[in-house]
Amino acid sequence: MITVSPELLATMRMLPRLLAIAAVSAAFVLPAARFVSKAEAIKKSDAGATPLSPTQKLLQPVQLAAAVGLLVELPCYACGRPALGWRLSTEYFAFFAVVTLPRSYRFGKYSERAAEPAKGAGGGEFGQFLLSVWAAHWLGAWRGARGWINSRELFALRIAGTLIGASAAWTLGRAYDRVVTPESLVTTGPYRVVRHPIYTAYLFLFAGGLASLGSPLAIAVLLLSAWRFYKPRMASEDKILEEQFGDAWRNYAAKTPSRLLPPFV
Template sequence: MSNLDSAIKLLFVVFVFLAILIALPAVVFGVIQKWQVIFLLCGYLLFFSGNVWRVWRYGKLSKTQEDAQFKESAGLVILAGQFIAFLAIHWWAIYNFSRLSKTETFLQVIGMIIVVLAIIINQLAIRTLKGLFDRITIKPNHQLITTGIYRQVRHPVYLSYVLLLIGYCTILQSFVSLVLTVVSCTIWLGNRINIEEKMLVEKFGDRYQAYQRKTKKIIPFIY
């Protein structure tokens, strides 16, 4: 399968993903025509276009079974829980939005800014990693990237996911979905980052430990 074929296949998966998480509940709850929903659909599509670009430029990602988090029992449980949480976050937020009698313009503007920031961070991170953007796997030619946005945080891609979900919840003004986002991402990404960093320490040793001391994990200047 050529890179273009793989990219087209991934783009189809992205459309299905957006249909299940946003379009379908928006149709069910009668808000598919709202500009907020349309903005979020476009924003999510731009966000995941980075994944499609990476596959088109450098070839398909590693198989899901090769991801280190899938190889651990605890990781599998956490991933299953995160999938359920993703559905709950998106569907509940749209349901809540459909019942609002009034929306707060200030919150929606803040949410839009957060979504745009998430897109920018995600695109910068993927284009910095290039072909190394993949699942949690270590390959023979693996390199340690500490340039660009990786000078500030070690896991900007994960930061972009958190920001995307926070922006989504803020635009739709769902406090419940926001709390669920914080809790589920703390568990999901906490486990994922621990696995990934352990592998990187084993691969790069003192070089990665020195990098850890100079940078924050996921939130610039804070954590």
């Protein structure tokens, strides 16, 4: 007689619900991935960015909350861990609220698509990375530890990611999150310590979150996806800066590491 463990039975009962929720979620996540991928090829026009309307400013936090809900709360709720999803989504919302919203409020909409987007990790690669991060959070919610891993070190890692991201975004200003030729070489703020601090911030946030869910497999998926996406993107950004600023960039690069924790961030 074959004996089936209670854990396996619970997983089998949950599987149809997980598949249904994943299918519905994909209807939202895939269009979002395509939309964000298009934004990767955008750069500001000569006329400058278009300010957000009052309605758009009000909708920004709502859209952010919906995105964080799809990324964190939905997997945790579907896997029977709603309290953990609420806790982690609160931290994620705080991160994006201080890293991305100020940029939108300061400089408005992204402007027209560049005629020749920079080479490197393009829109398709970004969409794949976004879906990989989403899948990693499903793995973390499904296969992770049954309780929240309280760790001051992991919490400090996520706080550090938030502070680094906010400082880098504010320092870059309008040029935040663009693989385009900037108007000046930025070497202040967190850029004095590492050449790509925004990527470091994202990895600190997501890796710290998945570690608190207790899933080594989810962390492995995240790190592999980050390496695959960030490596060509950082090389592309470095090439653009070197072509634009020459010796000034080479002197800066000689004394400033590309990553804090090679080979990932």
